[in-house]
Amino acid sequence: MTTEYSAKVQNPYEIAKKQLEIAADYLGLESGIRKVLMHPARELTVSFPVQMDDGSIEVYTGFRIQHNLARGPAKGGIRYHSQVSLDEVRALSMWMTWKCAVVNIPFGGAKGGVIVDPKKLSKRELEHLTRRYTTEISLLIGPETDIPAPDVNTNSQTMAWIMDTYSMHKGYSVTAVVTGKPLNIGGAEGRNEATARGCQYIIREATKLKGMDLAKSTVVVQGFGNAGAIVARLLSEDSATIVGVSDSQGGIYNPKGLDVRAVMSFKGEHGTVVGFPGAQVVSNEALLELPCDILIPAALENQLNGDNAKRVKAKIIAEAANGPTNPDADKVFFERGIMVLPDILANAGGVTVSYFEWVQDLQSFFWTEAETNNRLQQIMVRSFNDVLRLAELHKVDMRTAAYILAVGRVAEATKTRGIYP
Incomplete structure (x- = not known):
């Protein structure tokens, strides 16, 4: 995704909350569960220094937000852009929760971002920024807690730097900490497409x-x-x-x-x-x-x-x-x-194959691209039909139906687990 940000007519987090409310009304969700789903579970804002190629020091601000963990570890990309904002990352993390739920994979939603124009940085400066940002958010990420992936202006190389940095802190290789990695360090066939x-x-x-x-x-x-x-x-x-x-x-x-x-x-x-x-x-x-x-x-x-x-x-x-x-x-x-x-x-194919990559890393057992594509097709077709049935049942558009399906699954998981303590 390369198109630049246009001026935002509406706050993306407000849009995300409005979409949630529409689905919650159809589902008849009680107010307590609505409140739980409306708010991110964890928000981390970090400011960190990076030494530039000319020896100067710049300070960057980054975020990592986990929206919901009721159905499994948090999952979501990391974007680098000059107009990344806290509300944008909140919205994206919420959308990731619903995306994972609509295709019924066992993840919750998360998202991360750094306020930076990566086109103005050298590759060395980008690596330094990525490794320092990884260190700052290592409080949250991990193969059993929160698994990042590429997003706007990040790619497989970015994920390799994150994986290596996290592994250096642990003292051993942890390939399952990110998805969207290069194939030679635990990436999955078919992930790029x-x-x-x-x-x-x-x-x-x-x-x-x-x-x-x-x-x-x-x-x-x-x-x-x-x-x-x-x-x-x-x-x-x-x-x-x-x-x-x-x-x-x-x-x-x-x-x-x-x-x-x-x-x-x-x-x-x-x-x-x-x-x-x-x-x-x-x-x-x-x-x-x-x-x-x-x-x-x-x-x-x-x-x-x-x-x-x-x-x-x-x-x-x-x-x-x-x-x-x-x-x-x-x-x-x-x-x-x-x-x-x-x-x-x-666009849930990306997180679905990210799930496949995570599973393969945990097992150290890898599939062919044909196997990946076949399993992806089964999940996407099944999910389309699940959403279509709800759209026809409630006489609503496909987005509302997808939200009814996803929000319902997350709400049920939340109620089944109960409210701690």
Whole structure:
């Protein structure tokens, strides 16, 4: 995910709480359980010094938040961005709780972040920052307590530094402390493509439900980072026509279709998709309103709102990003008959294969990529059908149904365990 943060129209934590309240009303949750689910279980804010290449010292602020631990250890990514905020991390940690619950894997939700523009740091400075941040949050993380993963502006190398730092403190290798690692130190086959592949599986089910032929469908992808670029490639392999893509510099559009692999090569050379031969330049905002059958927001939060939702032309919106649609837009899409495949379902492939990686690390027994993809497909298809049944039962949109399913599972676990002491 590479698209830059846009000005936030709504506080993401307020959105997350509003989404929880809607599901809680459908479930008839008592006020005490609502209060438990509304508040993060643990919040850690750290400020730490990093020595830069020129010998100067900078102080950075970072966060690690665990939202809920009722169903298992906390799980969630770490992002590096200049506009990371406490409320954003709170929202993301809550969304991770629901995401793990909707696909029924035994994790709670967590998230972390550091306020930094990583593009301004050298690789050595990034390593120093990562190792110091890891040391500061080592109070919370661990293979049985809280397992980080990559997110915005972090990757497998970042996870390797975290794993190594944590292991140095312990005195032995602890591969299961993070997921999304390189294969040679305990990573899982298929993890890099997992978010996109899970989204692909969900889109296949949705197009069948809507009576659409995926091979004849047109697709627009906002955000051409790891998730966006790979889902574009996977859908093109399903013979869908990718007509528009974008990154932080802007977007490109060709109604006749884009050669996704060529666009990926172009971005690798030039650092952006803008300027790709034979395509019109469009803004990220205009990209969302292009004619298409399937729209995939794969960038960041608050991209679709009550205003631009009226101009979206897609029949299906698949959220490869976290929180790209606010509640006002959800209402518009439901009224217009546009199916939104919510983030906690559509992009849950990443955390599902992270769970697979964690299990493999704990057992020191690894699967093939084919085994991983087969198990991922089973979980994604089952979860889609679980959500669809609730949507039809309650006559609600897929997001509300996904929240009813996820919040219900976490609430039941909380009630079963009881309130300590």
